[in-house]
Amino acid sequence: MIRQPYLLFLGDAADSLAAKVAQGIRDWRPDAAIGQYRMPGCNADVGLEDMSIEAAREAGARTLVIGVANRGGFIPDAWRSVLVKALDAGLDIASGLHNLLCDEPDLVARAGAKGCRLHDVRIPSVSYPIANGQKRRGRRCLGVGTDVSVGKMYTALAMDREMRRRGMKSTFRATGQTGILITGDGVPLDAVIADFMAGSIEYISPENDEDHWDLIEGQGSLFHASYSGVTLALIHGAQPDALVLCHDPARSEMRGLPGYRLPSLPELGDVALRMARMVNPACQLAAVSVNTKSLGDDEARACVAAVEAETRLTTTDPFRFGAGRLVDALPE
């Protein structure tokens, strides 16, 4: 667990897209962050109070979260002095960068001296078990996509928020770096050793109350040649009771796979349900989440209606129209 509350480090972000991790935390866990730290030249702003390290510490911050992508694959010297200062002030640091905090001797030494933790969420911090396939109490919903990066994380986060708003019991279960930074916990599934993938999902989604829903973040796509194995392990580890199909209507071919067409939503639903029922015969296709960010309002509504007609499943864009209909569509 990454200790909260956070100070969000925006660094010298070139634009708001570079700070999308910080924005995700701000959007989905507004209570988790108490301020933002911006360096000269920063062009991002997630709308939190600008704070110095000292002020953040004083206000109760426990962890500085690197909420910005770096360029060139290294930690810039300009960042480094801020990170050292944060450790000196007793803050932990959490990072999803490819280059690891734990590979930086000066940060490791300073953290050790101060008793602070360095969280590299890019790599697993747990020795996961091999999946045992045993049925666990509690309910689980998993997003599966026609392609990678079509909005599976946001769909699960939106459903979790809606369920909490209704007073239902729910937990978002992160399976990727951004989700882990947003919520402070989870598994970086794409970095897990092959034999332990499904087991890691059993681990992060343990037995729970009968009426508790885990909203498990989807990864990859069963139809994506590069990452499909990750997706199937996720389905078999999750033992989902409900699948939400996720789709971006603007995508014309599989991301990173020129010449590969996307499956139709009925194709996806058919294959994913078949795979899910191997481990949970009661699994249902619950709904469709479309990512209409490339469309205007009228087009988005038309797209939702067309998908609903094609799939005969409840369909919406939860970012645009709210996740209420997705939650309503979950099986009893």
Added chain:
Amino acid sequence: MIRQPYLLFLGDAADSLAAKVAQGIRDWRPDAAIGQYRMPGCNADVGLEDMSIEAAREAGARTLVIGVANRGGFIPDAWRSVLVKALDAGLDIASGLHNLLCDEPDLVARAGAKGCRLHDVRIPSVSYPIANGQKRRGRRCLGVGTDVSVGKMYTALAMDREMRRRGMKSTFRATGQTGILITGDGVPLDAVIADFMAGSIEYISPENDEDHWDLIEGQGSLFHASYSGVTLALIHGAQPDALVLCHDPARSEMRGLPGYRLPSLPELGDVALRMARMVNPACQLAAVSVNTKSLGDDEARACVAAVEAETRLTTTDPFRFGAGRLVDALPE
């Protein structure tokens, strides 16, 4: 690549089953090993000349292969002195043990001093790429199983041997520790990081002559909750032209998953073909390989006939009856 020829280390194997890796090398690559090394109390014998380290070195051995399983998860002291002597004589050492040679400081130091290599085939030695899904020249056959450990490796090895016997171009591609030790090369797929699984298969099965067949060793099962992700990554990385369904009629439930029934062969064929056609629309179900080792000769023949009737696919037990019919059944 592990340098050949080998001296097969049988250690103090309690019985022949404990030395099954050595037996596999002896069975499938009889020219690869020039002798066996047995310690006092060894109850295994793969039928090679017993040799001292010195005699093996003299006869041209390049690598001592640990062909026996250890007990208790550590390298026994009685083994250690032999391993050190092998390094002193200039032999490399190859091991598929869970505990790694590279974690043994005395072996690492001795190997370094002598310029010898330690091969831990349990872990990957290559930084594999992410799969690109691009079509590669050459033909590929992959075994997929109704369960794990149903004879996929032996099926591929038997087909490879039969194709070579006929003068066809073929290569067995190992994806597990035993297969790697048998052939000296391959990927330990179950130990690869999730994101690189499919890419590792593209890497070990590169472009080749149009009329060359890769016989790719299957892993896991699409229906096995613990390992299905490995299997799907293997299918999508392999882009198989032909699938051979592998089955053990004596198996009543999935190995390690109490209460999970095995799929029928038609179910397996249907799902596996669907997944394979996502990356190679021309893929065909070629044949069925049944592992009849639990049956008598008449029962085995009846089993093969029954499976052939059920699946309408060419069926045989390649260990018992030869792999000729499997090779005959490959698509043109």
